Structures are given as structure tokens and as C-alpha cells.
Amino acid sequence: MHLFYQPDQVSFLTEDDSRHAVKTLRLGVGDGIAVTDGHGNRHSAVITQADSRRCGFRIIETQTTPSRPFSIRICVAPTKNIDRIEWFVEKAVEIGIERISFFFGQHSERRVLKLERIEKIAIAAMKQSLQSYLPQLDEAVSFSDLLETVNDEQRFIAHLPDNSAPTNLAKIATAQRRYVVLIGPEGDFSEKEIQQAVAAGFQMVTLGPNRLRTETAALTACQLLNFLNV
Incomplete structure (x- = not known):
């Protein structure tokens, strides 16, 4: 599954990731993606709006990766x-x-x-x-x-x-x-x-x-x- 980065608590990808998802990867509505906030949280999500400038998604499940012991x-x-x-x-x-x-x-x-x-x-x-x-x-x-x-x-x-x-x-x-x-x-x-x-x-x-x-x-x-x- 493709991983994207969205540090803000919003339901759409950044402009760069939106372009990559829609134009390069040709993902469409209903396709599954993974989104991380860079702080250990990873969301399983589906695309709800295949817009190359503002690709919308809906979170299905969130998992938190533990930080390393060092x-x-x-x-x-x-x-x-x-x-x-x-x-x-x-x-x-x-x-x-x-x-x-x-x-x-x-x-x-x-x-x-x-x-x-x-x-x-x-x-x-x-x-x-x-x-x-x-x-x-x-x-x-x-x-x-x-x-x-x-x-x-x-x-x-x-x-x-x-x-x-x-x-x-x-x-x-x-x-x-x-x-x-x-x-x-x-x-x-x-x-x-x-x-x-x-x-x-x-x-x-x-x-x-x-x-x-x-x-x-x-x-x-x-x-x-x-x-x-x-």
C-alpha cells in the first residue's frame, strides 16, 4: 500500500502528494492508501476525492507505532x-x-x-x-x-x-x-x-x-x- 505524509489533522493529502497519488500512481476513488503524520500514527484510508490538487481521503483505522527503545x-x-x-x-x-x-x-x-x-x-x-x-x-x-x-x-x-x-x-x-x-x-x-x-x-x-x-x-x-x- 502506498504511504503518504500529512502532518495536519485534515482529510486530504498535501498538494504534492495529491498530484503524486492521482497523476503518477493513477489512484482513484475507493482505492486504499496509508497516511502517516510523522509522529508514529499510521492511518489506513480510502480515497474519497481523486483531485490532483486536493486528494480527499477517509480514515478507516489508525495504528500507532511504538518509538524505538533507543x-x-x-x-x-x-x-x-x-x-x-x-x-x-x-x-x-x-x-x-x-x-x-x-x-x-x-x-x-x-x-x-x-x-x-x-x-x-x-x-x-x-x-x-x-x-x-x-x-x-x-x-x-x-x-x-x-x-x-x-x-x-x-x-x-x-x-x-x-x-x-x-x-x-x-x-x-x-x-x-x-x-x-x-x-x-x-x-x-x-x-x-x-x-x-x-x-x-x-x-x-x-x-x-x-x-x-x-x-x-x-x-x-x-x-x-x-x-x-x-
């Missing part, structure tokens, strides 16, 4: 090439993630991030992977402001200092916790930012023996934490 938050500096960060968002949502936060570090090459397109990508990935929860997406803020928003149990920063060998994330994280992982920009974290993170309770971790691009590191962290909780 949560993953990835905080990442947007890449210079925005396509890379968009790729990360799409894949992370498909794999499973509760929150994505963006920040601008001292070495960030990108200083502007438009969240509207990121949200559309996340919504499409949620629907494609048949999930009922849309991750929280945070506007980009400074690194210092980001740290003030962190209240997660297990805090990690992916960084390889010159004078020590951090433990691999997969070995130090424990199951069924609330995780937050900091992933730096192409120019890495500054020394001041490392000190701020450590003072805020973050542990330095490695994601493997290879040097990873920003978006690859962010997705790897997301995957490792999901595998830990399988």
Missing part, C-alpha cells in the same frame, strides 16, 4: 557540496534516525543551509522506507550553541587526535541508550571545539581505520548505532 542524534557540519549532506539525510532516514542537527564550525566551508529542501528529502525517505516517524531536523547553529542543546546520555565526537587512539564507536557505545555523535566539517574540528566538546562530556571515538568524508562518517555512525541495537 534514539540516535547525529550533529553534522554541512558540506561545501550540499549534495553530499542531502545524500546523508536520505540514507540516514532510511536506516533509522531520530534527530539530525546541523552546525557551523570554525573550519566549515559552508555557512548557509536551507532546511526546506532537506525536509523534503527526509519526508521522501520516510515514505519510501515505510516509516511512521519523521526525524527532527534542526536549523544550523554555531558549535557553541549546539552543545547547549545536548542532553543525550551517551555523547561522542568522531575525532582522531595525534597523541592517542580513541576507542571505536561500536565498542564503547552500549545498547538502548540515547546517543549523540558530533561529525566535523571537511576541515575537521578546531582545537577549541574539541576542548568544548570534552568539557561538555563528549568522548572521542573512531569510526574505523580509514579517513572518511563528512557525510560518510555521519552515515557510518548512524549505521553502527543501529546495528548495536538490532
